[in-house]
Amino acid sequence: MWRFAGLTGRHYRPFSWYGPKNAKRLIIVMGSGAETVKMTMEAMNRELSEDDQVAMIQVRLYRPFSAERFLHILPESVTSIAVLDRTKEPGASGEPLYQDVMTVLSEGYMNDRLKKMPRVIGGRYGLSSKEFTPAMVKAVYDELANEKPKNHFTVGIKDDVMGSSLEYDASFVIEDQDSVRAMFFGLGADGTVGANKNSVKIIGSDPQLNAQAYFVYDSKKSGSQTISHLRFGKQPIEAPYLIQSASFVACHQFNFLEKTDVLGNIEDGGVFLLNSPFGPDEVWAHLPRRVQEQLIQKKLKLHVIDGSAVAKSAGMGNRTNTIMQTCFFALSGVLPRDEAIARIKQAIEKTYRRKGADVVERNFRAVDQTLEHLYSVKIPEQLEQASSSGEKIVENPVVSEEAPDFVKEVTSRMISGQGDLIPVSQIPVDGTWPSGTTRWEKRNIALQIPVWDEEVCIQCGNCSMVCPHAAIRAKFYNEASLADAPEDFKSAPISARGFPETRYTLQCYPEDCTGCGLCVEACPVRNPKKSGYRAINMMDKEPVLEQEKQNLSFFEQLPINDRRQVDFSTVRGIQYLEPLFEFSGACSGCGETPYLKLLTQLFGDRLLVANATGCSSIYGGNLPTTPWSKNAEGRGPAWANSLFEDNAEFGFGFRLSSDHQAEQAMLELEPFRDQLGSDLVDSIIHAPQLNDTDVQKQRERLQQVREKLADVETPAAQSLKVVLDRLLKRVVWIVGGDGWAYDIGSGGLDHVLASGRNVNVLVMDTEVYSNTGGQASKSTPMGAVAKFAAAGKRSAKKDVALQAIAYGNVYVARIAMGASPQQTLQAMREAEAWPGPSLVIAYSHCIAHGINMTHGMEQQRLAVRSGHWPLFRYNPGRTDHHENPFELDSLRPNVPLTDYIRGEVRYRALNIACPDEAGAILEEAQKVINRKWGVYEEMATHNAMDFVPEKASAVH
Numbered sequence: 025m026w027r028f029a030g031l032t033g034r035h036y037r038p039f040s041w042y043g044p045k046n047a048k049r050l051i052i053v054m055g056s057g058a059e060t061v062k063m064t065m066e067a068m069n070r071e072l073s074e075d076d077q078v079a080m081i082q083v084r085l086y087r088p089f090s091a092e093r094f095l096h097i098l099p100e101s102v103t104s105i106a107v108l109d110r111t112k113e114p115g116a117s118g119e120p121l122y123q124d125v126m127t128v129l130s131e132g133y134m135n136d137r138l139k140k141m142p143r144v145i146g147g148r149y150g151l152s153s154k155e156f157t158p159a160m161v162k163a164v165y166d167e168l169a170n171e172k173p174k175n176h177f178t179v180g181i182k183d184d185v186m187g188s189s190l191e192y193d194a195s196f197v198i199e200d201q202d203s204v205r206a207m208f209f210g211l212g213a214d215g216t217v218g219a220n221k222n223s224v225k226i227i228g229s230d231p232q233l234n235a236q237a238y239f240v241y242d243s244k245k246s247g248s249q250t251i252s253h254l255r256f257g258k259q260p261i262e263a264p265y266l267i268q269s270a271s272f273v274a275c276h277q278f279n280f281l282e283k284t285d286v287l288g289n290i291e292d293g294g295v296f297l298l299n300s301p302f303g304p305d306e307v308w309a310h311l312p313r314r315v316q317e318q319l320i321q322k323k324l325k326l327h328v329i330d331g332s333a334v335a336k337s338a339g340m341g342n343r344t345n346t347i348m349q350t351c352f353f354a355l356s357g358v359l360p361r362d363e364a365i366a367r368i369k370q371a372i373e374k375t376y377r378r379k380g381a382d383v384v385e386r387n388f389r390a391v392d393q394t395l396e397h398l399y400s401v402k403i404p405e406q407l408e409q410a411s412s413s414g415e416k417i418v419e420n421p422v423v424s425e426e427a428p429d430f431v432k433e434v435t436s437r438m439i440s441g442q443g444d445l446i447p448v449s450q451i452p453v454d455g456t457w458p459s460g461t462t463r464w465e466k467r468n469i470a471l472q473i474p475v476w477d478e479e480v481c482i483q484c485g486n487c488s489m490v491c492p493h494a495a496i497r498a499k500f501y502n503e504a505s506l507a508d509a510p511e512d513f514k515s516a517p518i519s520a521r522g523f524p525e526t527r528y529t530l531q532c533y534p535e536d537c538t539g540c541g542l543c544v545e546a547c548p549v550r551n552p553k554k555s556g557y558r559a560i561n562m563m564d565k566e567p568v569l570e571q572e573k574q575n576l577s578f579f580e581q582l583p584i585n586d587r588r589q590v591d592f593s594t595v596r597g598i599q600y601l602e603p604l605f606e607f608s609g610a611c612s613g614c615g616e617t618p619y620l621k622l623l624t625q626l627f628g629d630r631l632l633v634a635n636a637t638g639c640s641s642i643y644g645g646n647l648p649t650t651p652w653s654k655n656a657e658g659r660g661p662a663w664a665n666s667l668f669e670d671n672a673e674f675g676f677g678f679r680l681s682s683d684h685q686a687e688q689a690m691l692e693l694e695p696f697r698d699q700l701g702s703d704l705v706d707s708i709i710h711a712p713q714l715n716d717t718d719v720q721k722q723r724e725r726l727q728q729v730r731e732k733l734a735d736v737e738t739p740a741a742q743s744l745k746v747v748l749d750r751l752l753k754r755v756v757w758i759v760g761g762d763g764w765a766y767d768i769g770s771g772g773l774d775h776v777l778a779s780g781r782n783v784n785v786l787v788m789d790t791e792v793y794s795n796t797g798g799q800a801s802k803s804t805p806m807g808a809v810a811k812f813a814a815a816g817k818r819s820a821k822k823d824v825a826l827q828a829i830a831y832g833n834v835y836v837a838r839i840a841m842g843a844s845p846q847q848t849l850q851a852m853r854e855a856e857a858w859p860g861p862s863l864v865i866a867y868s869h870c871i872a873h874g875i876n877m878t879h880g881m882e883q884q885r886l887a888v889r890s891g892h893w894p895l896f897r898y899n900p901g902r903t904d905h906h907e908n909p910f911e912l913d914s915l916r917p918n919v920p921l922t923d924y925i926r927g928e929v930r931y932r933a934l935n936i937a938c939p940d941e942a943g944a945i946l947e948e949a950q951k952v953i954n955r956k957w958g959v960y961e962e963m964a965t966h967n968a969m970d971f972v973p974e975k976a977s978a979v980h
Contacts, residue, residue, distance in 0.1 A: 329347065629661065
């Protein structure tokens with residue numbers, strides 16, 4: 025340690041004592057909690073008498089644990105000790121640091137190194153990343169003052185099962201009152217976190233000021249709530265915990281007020297900045313009752329700005345970050361206003377320069393327009409004075425009263441940001457959580473939603489197919505069902521022939537829609553009476569929300585269309601199939617989720633999904649809500665996530681186990697042939713199960729077996745009933761991104777494709793590591809800028825499709841829903857129908873591309889038209905009919921690559937990073953595309969005999 029001090033100037037000892045030498049109560053801690061304990065100890069000692077002081081020992085060197093040095097610094101005055109560990113070791117008699125301290129003390133006492141043995145208790149803090157606050161530290165010191173303090177305690181959780189937790193007073197706060205403590209409630213991808221990081225850099229660059237920032241957000245994609253905790257002050261900031269008492273709070277999304285207690289931690293007299301669509305004279309009437317009470321009781325100062333309107337005026341779309349950042353500097357006074365604005369513009373220039381001069385200019389305009397739209401709101405002295413203005417007296421519940429009890433009692437608290445307050449007794453003992461819970465979340469984050477024009481709609485189904493969040497759905501039904509419909513409920517005669525009394529409705533889920541606008545982009549209809557309008561159009565949500573909620577309530581009462589009455593082969597038909605993947609936490613306009621939703625529509629509750637770690641594991645398997653859902657019978661897809669490197673093998677295990685279970689079920693069925701009838705047994709064993717009609721017939725046969733064996737209680741009959749459902753054909757899909765399939769898991773993927781077994785692989789290709797920050801993968805195309813390819817990727821995109829085609833017996837397809845939804849649908853169905861391995865590579869536009877996500881499907885079209893993403897299908901089954909198995913589904917490129925890359929920052933950034941080389945790199949990228957297209961075009965001219973093997977073999 026002395027050598028370390030000589031090298032760094034930082035002096036450490038194995039054990040550091042803090043506090044007076046006459047202290048009686050002592051906390052021993054190491055690591056992340058030490059700073060909080062130290063600050064709390066000093067604050068307590070200022071209030072405690074001289075003969076009742078507290079102290080702490082910070083462990084710097086854990087093992088080897090020096091007993092001699094520890095006993096040397098321990099004064100005789102200490103009578104009680106609490107040892108804090110940030111770990112839990114089930115089955116042990118205590119946590120590691122506690123055990124070492126107990127050993128040293130007991131041996132020291134036995135060897136007469138200690139005159140008396142202090143009382144020692146151990147406890148855990150901070151587990152599962154829970155906060156460790158001064159209030160919790162004080163609770164530990166207070167516990168040491170008890171005659172019989174609790175041993176093996178926990179602090180920070182509410183353990184109402186084992187009774188191990190310590191109660192603490194959350195109002196105990198030791199924040200520096202001379203500092204600025206600011207909390208910002210934002211929405212993922214709205215730029216709030218980025219703007220606050222810039223604020224820290226701006227203020228922290230001033231040598232007279234200190235800055236600190238913590239950012240709280242879950243692992244969902246953009247669209248989830250973010251909370252930024254920023255501290256600024258002239259004194260050093262030593263507070264390694266979230267803000268407990270804020271002097272400034274900003275809420276960047278008005279709807280957060282309904283479900284989140286944004287003012288819960290603001291101090292009396294604090295400043296509240298609200299991004300509001302309502303002006304200063306009308307905003308009060310729209311505030312929830314709870315917020316009004318807090319504003320009055322805490323004597324807060326309220327300021328509002330319609331940040332969305334300013335952003336729209338400045339050409340910023342829905343990104344209000346720069347606007348709200350400017351308001352913060354104007355209201356907080358942390359820097360002089362003019363100086364702050366100048367520094368904000370410097371930060372904008374540095375941050376957004378790589379995205380182009382137009383982006384920088386739009387941000388500058390937003391800054392300049394902000395302050396003239398910032399207003400102060402007069403707050404009534406009493407709530408009664410506001411009661412006549414029509415404010416919302418009844419608070420909206422976090423989730424619907426129709427939600428299951430678990431969702432109302434547990435999930436809702438997590439949604440509202442109070443997950444840390446959930447008691448242990450409410451956590452499922454076996455770790456299972458209900459599925460399909462996103463339907464209760466109602467994030468309500470869209471400012472605009474799609475509104476259907478039934479008069480011009482051609483009922484093509486494109487809009488519902490491309491919807492990333494399953495927020496647009498269609499049903500057909502008998503016109504008699506409209507008897508109790510709301511007055512404004514929309515419907516139209518179904519466009520299919522032969523159904524004279526059948527109506528059609530296209531319904532938006534207004535509180536689940538993210539407002540991405542992909543549905544409008546996908547609509548092929550132009551309204552001849554309204555220029556610029558289509559059959560579905562984005563409109564402001566607020567004026568139509570209540571009516572759309574009523575319409576949705578009625579729509580959900582209409583029966584789900586029978587799968588046997590739906591044409592699976594067309595996009596028009598697919599819109600009537602129930603999606604069992606809905607309302608995920610994926611980015612607004614996500615390019616991946618429409619493919620997953622389509623899988624659930626096609627294969628329903630027979631679907632088994634092996635998911636590789638990545639975006640799909642975050643929006644697919646996260647808490648508090650889960651998008652993988654179930655149908656009215658309580659059945660849905662089975663989904664499980666595996667590691668990045670072994671997901672293909674994991675999914676291969678799905679296939680092997682499913683096949684084995686089916687074989688076992690057949691063996692157990694055979695002994696009942698006489699009892700059930702040979703015809704029934706044979707029809708079950710030899711059922712084709714090629715389409716949903718076949719599957720439904722199999723379900724009916726299995727139900728016959730259950731009915732015939734209902735009263736048979738033999739062990740063999742009971743065992744058969746357990747495995748009977750295994751005789752339904754299971755559909756296995758191995759799902760992941762390009763980082764998995766092209767890079768880390770490529771070896772496993774190759775192994776599984778070579779197996780010949782009936783597994784399907786879906787690669788949602790974003791051409792970058794989307795989930796971990798935008799690093800380049802082997803799928804990243806030449807010329808694209810990404811992390812680890814800051815000067816543009818210099819090698820061509822890896823062609824996994826050609827590698828798989830080389831096996832000959834692997835079905836391979838490259839699809840892009842935005843370019844051809846029908847080809848996408850056909851490829852998915854052909855892949856599942858092929859009895860061997862299948863690989864479907866799906867172009868998935870991504871926010872990491874630096875595009876306007878509203879135009880994601882247009883980018884897919886340009887990717888195909890430019891030749892960057894040729895559409896094709898390689899179907900080995902066609903060789904049986906002496907047909908070319910390779911079908912090129914897209915036309916020869918008819919636009920240059922530059923037309924495609926113009927709309928993506930990942931390419932435009934190349935001109936900034938390497939202006940001298942950019943032209944040559946993109947020219948070479950165009951040549952690569954031309955050469956690759958030539959290969960595919962030549963393959964499309966071959967005959968069946970040109971492909972090896974000539975015929976699929978070794979297929980199971």
